[in-house]
Amino acid sequence: MGRHLTSRELARVLGVSESSVKRWVDDGTIRATRTAGGHRRIARADAIRFIRTTRAPVLAPELLGLPDVAATLSDQRSSGRENERLLDYLVAGSSAEARGLIQALYLQGENVASIIDGHVRVAMERIGELWLERPDGIFIEHRATDICIHALGQLRGTFPSAAQGPVALGGAPGGDPYLLPSLAISIVLAEDGYQAINLGPNTPFDTLRRAAEDLRPRLVWVTVGSLTKAEVLEQEVTALAAAIKPLGSSLTVGGRGAARLRHSGLEHLHLGGTMAELSAFARGLLRT
């Protein structure tokens, strides 16, 4: 599908008349451009913004380029059950439904940070306990990670890239295999207006430093999933903080394994526990 919708298409998405859409465009409620012939054209991102702010129901998600939403549309409004639904889909390997649910949550107005803190993390925590209970637990865990990667990648595609935004880059340290946290951070920061460069798991601190020297980011993130020795982690983080300070970059460190740095007295870094905290910090930096 193209990146723009006609008034008629958006009317079908929303289940309203074409004249309503035209009226909303004309009074500025929906952003749109005009073709040479004077026809209204609504960018997909603007249609999604309108749906998110008005909490409008979505009747034809395929016209928005989100066919997977249809898989979960029937009961997407059953509030309070989404955590369990994501867990059910991940355990069953229902990839399209999991992707659709995450898209649906976003269309209903949830921001990326809250989808990850409140849905993905919660479901993955439960999945992390399955290996104790059932022989296929580890296979389910690997598959669930893959499904989440696809879902988050698709979510990333629903809002425009901030080509002019400040750069942020980061990853998980050498030896740390966790894919989801760094990917999640890059999408949260992209939503906040950063050009986010995810160097992914297993990225040595030295590589992060070199990337920072090259790209002079406003923000560097480190997500620590593995339980590295506290002294080693502290040393590496201190060295990175010192190296990027002259570049004008801020450092944020978080994740399960970062909790042990809390009392280290390290300066110039922000120790956060959630994507919501990360997002608040990153948005604060944009204002300074």
Ligand code: B12
């Ligand atoms: C998937 C998974 C794996 C996969 C990873 C696949 C991959 N390539 O990504 C694999 C199979 C490789 C794996 C391996 C292991 N795992 Co594992 N794994 C998990 C699981 C189920 C999900 C992790 C995940 O991706 N979560 C989703 C992300 C988005 O959430 P999150 O990591 O919690 O991050 C949140 C916050 O921490 C925060 N955050 C994260 N980073 C940052 C950064 C900043 C700057 C900020 C502000 C915030 C922030 O925001 C996120 C969202 O809220 C967890 C379960 C759990 N309870 O976490 C176990 C878990 C972490 N694993 C565990 C274990 C034991 C292991 C192994 C030792 C198993 C083994 N015997 O081999 C190995 C160790 C690997 C290593 N080298 O460290 C244990 C750890 C126990 C402990 N003592 O901490 C857990 C908790 C499972 C359990 N309940 O027993 N694992």
